[in-house]
Amino acid sequence: MHEPSLVVHRVGRAPLDLGRPLHCVFGLVFDAVTIDEALARLRRAVERRERCFLSTPNLNFAIAAQHDAAFRDSVLRSDLSVVDGATLLRFARMLRVPLPERVAGSDLFERLQSDPLDGRAPIKVYFFGGPPGIAERAAGKLNAADGGMRCVGFASPGFGSVQEMSDARTIERINASGADFVVVALGAKKGQAWIELNRERLQAPLVSHLGAVVNFVAGSVQRAPRWVQTTGFEWLWRIKEEPALWRRYFDDALALLRFSMTQVLPSMANRLRSGRVERASRIEPHRRDAVLRLALHGCFTGEALPALRRAIAEGLQAGLAVELDLRPTTAIDSGFLALALMLDAWQDEARAVVPGSMTAPALQRTAHRFGAMSLLEDRAL
Incomplete structure (x- = not known):
């Protein structure tokens, strides 16, 4: 359970849960x-x-997000982000990031669909997107099966812009269906953008871009058997089912290799050569006008992060923008970077990390190792 004090509410934006792992x-x-x-x-x-x-x-999602700030921010502003991909999970484990297991969107949908009702109402699903006719077919198959879901509506909006797919009639039709779960299938970038634009207008509590799910439910694409998924070769099965995907997987493999050779391996080698890091930490707050600047002294990894989360939450709940000054910082980790990235995407008033303060080579190497180079950018607001 998260501490309620770590959830920050602000008018006009989704809550920020600073207690997430x-x-x-x-x-x-x-x-x-x-x-x-x-x-x-x-x-x-x-x-x-x-x-x-x-x-x-x-992996494809993560690589595309490296070069598309809006796409990246849609993940940073989501309420739950799970690692959907065996290759990405293996990469995380190589970096010693403690992600316990792959959590595929398709598996989540299948588990919810197979839930016994036990006297409760089924989850009401609305399919939005997919090739012509696929959402309708998926709706029919879902409703013909026993389980914990019922489809209450579907739409195939075609190939218009995100704005064209977000007109008042479209949103009203989705809301009028009484859906609990809006499953979007517009292509990852467009789907995430559509959700970002409309999430406050949608009355359904649960929304996600799960493009492959619509095809799987409709039966237009067969999902790989479980034994193929567990061996890490689901991508080969996907190419068999959708041959056009080979180019995407090839490009992803090259991008992963390039990132590993230019960012991850050099930073890991430098880390092995570095000396012992002092583990003590101290937060020194400085308030100026509507900004709370937190000077982070020492090592901000692992056990030091709960205190930092509380300090950030207190500042945001007081209506302040929060900046992290890393000039006195000696070490950070993947948990710190996730916290800083999420804060950076959530607040508009200031950068999460004070521009130019991540000057220590050890901190820059850590940012490169985990792909958080956006925190090093001295971009104008």
Whole structure:
């Protein structure tokens, strides 16, 4: 359970939960949760009508986000982000990031669909997107099967812009269906952007871009057998089912190799040559006008992060912008980077990390190792 004091509410934006067990990999944030823990979060969202924007990044998703700030920020602003991809999970484990297991969006949907009703109402699903006719077919097959879900509506909006797909009639039709779960299938970038634009207008508590799910439910694409998924060769099965995907997987492999050779391996080698790091930490707050600047002295990894989360939450709850000054910092880790990235995407008033303060070579190497180079950018607001 998270401390209620670590959830920050502000008018006009989704709540920020600073208590989530987050880690940074490839410049994105991931919740360190098992599939059962993720399912419990989704079920709670439906039962309590709590808003939950679920993101399911895989390797292709993560690589694309490296060069698209809006796409990256859609993950950073999601309420739950799970590692959906065996290759990405192996990469995280190589970096010693404690993500417990792969949590595929398709598995989450299948588990929710197979839940026994036990006297409760089924989860009401609305399919938005997919090739012509596929959402309708998926709706029919879902409703013909026994299980914990019923489809209450579908739409195939075609190939218009995000804005064209977000007109008032479209949103009203989705809301009028009474859906609990809006499953979006517009392509990852467009789907995430559509959710970002409309999440406050949608009344469904649960929303996620799960493009492959619509095809799987409709039967237009067969998902790999479980034994193929567990061996890490699901990508070969996907190419068999959708031959056009070979180019995407080839490009992803090259991008991963390039990132590993130019960012990860050099930073890991330098880390092995570095000396012992002092583990003590101290937070020194400085307030000026509407900004709280936290000077972080020492090592901000692991056990030091709960105190930092509380300090950030207190500042945000007081209506202040929060900046992290890393000039006196000696060490950071994937947990710190995830916290900083999420804060950077959530607040508009200031950068999370004071521009130019991440000057220590050890900190820069850590940012490069986990793909969080955006925190090094001295971009104008």
